[in-house]
Amino acid sequence: MICIWERSMRHLSAILVILMGLVLSAPLSYGASDDTKKEQKSEQADDSKPILLLQVGELLAVPGQAPLTQQTIVVEGDKIKAVHAGYQTPEDLDFPDARLIDLKDKFVMPGLMDLHVHLTMTKDHDSKADDMALVGVVNARKTLMAGYTTVRDIGAWGNTIFKLRKKVQAGEIDGPRIFAAGQIIGVGSKDGGLECNGPESCRRTTRDLIKAGADWIKIYSSCSGSQLCSNENGAPVFFADEIEAVTQVAAKYGVKVAAHSHPRNSALFVLKYGVSSIEHGSFMDDKALRAMKKQGTYFVPTVSVHDMLEKLKADGKVEGKMLAHNDAFLAQHPDTILRAYKMGVQIATGSDAGVVPHGKNYREIERFVALGIPAAQALKMATVNGADLLGRSDELGTLEQGKYADIIALDGNPLTQIENIEKVVFVMKSGKVFRRE
Known part of the structure; x- marks a missing residue:
């Protein structure tokens, strides 16, 4: 058992x-x-993502490097899947359903970037929300059609720019990729009820802007260029505890700060608090430029504004102290830019469109070349450097595998003649074609 x-x-x-x-x-x-x-x-x-093959005659894949000839860019969805030597066909690459775009007689490069625009503003702007919205829609399209696929909007009234950014992101409005600062922080009461008057209000204002959707914070560290107090000897407008409050809140939330600055000493003052870019910088001295180089702070000169200043003078529309004030800008600003370039300060293009015409953002690049900056470096400032300043070099600025398919084609080589930057005949943003002639 x-x-x-x-x-x-x-x-x-x-x-x-x-x-x-x-x-x-x-x-x-x-x-x-x-x-x-x-x-x-x-x-x-x-497999469901549309595949496009762009056969390119001349390709500036990485501005600052030599262009390539006879290349094929493979775009899958909103990204660049690959770049191949030679003119590849859908059959060659085993993409039988791919759409072929012939750009063999064009100069192709990354979409341009303007790091200082005001999309909801024009020269004769109205600060009413409905007018700003209409203006913003028109200017966004103008900017995109000019080959600018990414912008940093660095000052607007109210929250209209954030709403415009949302509509562009959703594909409901044609426009560039927008990084927005919203309202500018200055001293005293600001439009829309914001104020920066003492550290507590500056801290509250900065938090309010970030909560509203600001990608950047923009501060007025000096008077506006249209005021006499923005002259070479003008004083910084913030006290140390005020600007410290702004920059500390921005740093806490991982938001970069851009500083408007004209006088000699205001840039040097704000550089102590870790700003990421100096806008305009008309009268900066070598001490400030050395500090910028050491800290990796970008210079966004907005030299396009000289078009406007020169025209105002030629038309006799300014006189007396203001004429002398403008003449000082015209005399010293170009020298500041060239000294910055020769010293190795990082420079990104920013046109100040809104003060100057939208859709002519390319004037900043043309002005750089007229000052003596090589065209190859000016194009790098409008692409590679812009992406770096935005902290998006892994996504933008060059035409390489894995990056957004922001691609433009020109009817001429801007490296040999910079004015060809105006001859935009093809615009693609995130894999979608917005312009083709």
């Missing part, structure tokens, strides 16, 4: 082992099957 019982137990144990194995293997088998299904779904999703 004992032997029979032992044999029965051994059989039962064997059966239990088999059953346990089946139970344990079931979820593993199920899990593998589920993963396979997910992979299949992922592959199907990838």
Whole structure:
């Protein structure tokens, strides 16, 4: 009986082992099957993305480097999938359903960037929300059609710019990719009820802007260029505890700060608090420029404004102290820019469109070249450097695998003649074609 019982137990144990194995293997088998299904779904999703092949005659894939000839850019969805030498066809790359775009006789480069615009403003702007919205829609399209696929809007009234940014992101309005600062922080009460008057109000204002959706914070560290107090000897407008409050809140939330500055000493003052860019910088001295180079602070000169200042003078529309004031800008600002460039300060292009015409953002690049900056470096400032200042070099600024397909084509080579930057005949942003002639 004992032997029979032992044999029965051994059989039962064997059966239990088999059953346990089946139970344990079931979820593993199920899990593998589920993963396979997910992979299949992922592959199907990838296959559903439209594929475009751009056959390019001359390609400036990385501004600052030499251009390439006879290249094919593969765009999948909103990103660049690959760049191949030679003119590849859909059959060559095994993409039978790919759409072919012929740019063999064009100069192709990354979409341009303007790091100082005011999309909801024009020269004769109205600060009413409905007018700003209409102006913003028009200016966004003008900017995109000029080949600018990314902008930093560095000053606007109210929250209209944030709403415009949202509509552009949703594809409901044609426009460039927008990084927005919202209202500018200055001293005293600001439009819309914001104020920066003492550290507590400056801290509250900065928090309010970030809560409203600001990607950047913009501060007036000096008077506006249209005021006489923005002259070379003008004083910084903030006290140390006020600007410290702004920059500390911005740093806490990981938001960069741009500082409007004209006088000699205001830039040097704000550089103590870790701002990421100096806007205008008309009268900066070598001490400030050395500090900028050491800290990696960008210079956004907005030299395009000289078009306006020169025209006002030629038309006799300014006189007396203001004329002398403007003449000082025209005389010293170009020298500041060239000294910055020769010292190795990082420079990004910013036109101040809104003060000057929208859609002519390219004037900043042309002005840089007229000052003596090589065209290759000016184009790098309008692409690679802009992406770096925005902290988006992994996504923007060059035409390389994995980056957003922000691509423009020109009817001429701007490296040999910078005015060809105006001859935009093709604009793609995030893989979508907005202009093709």
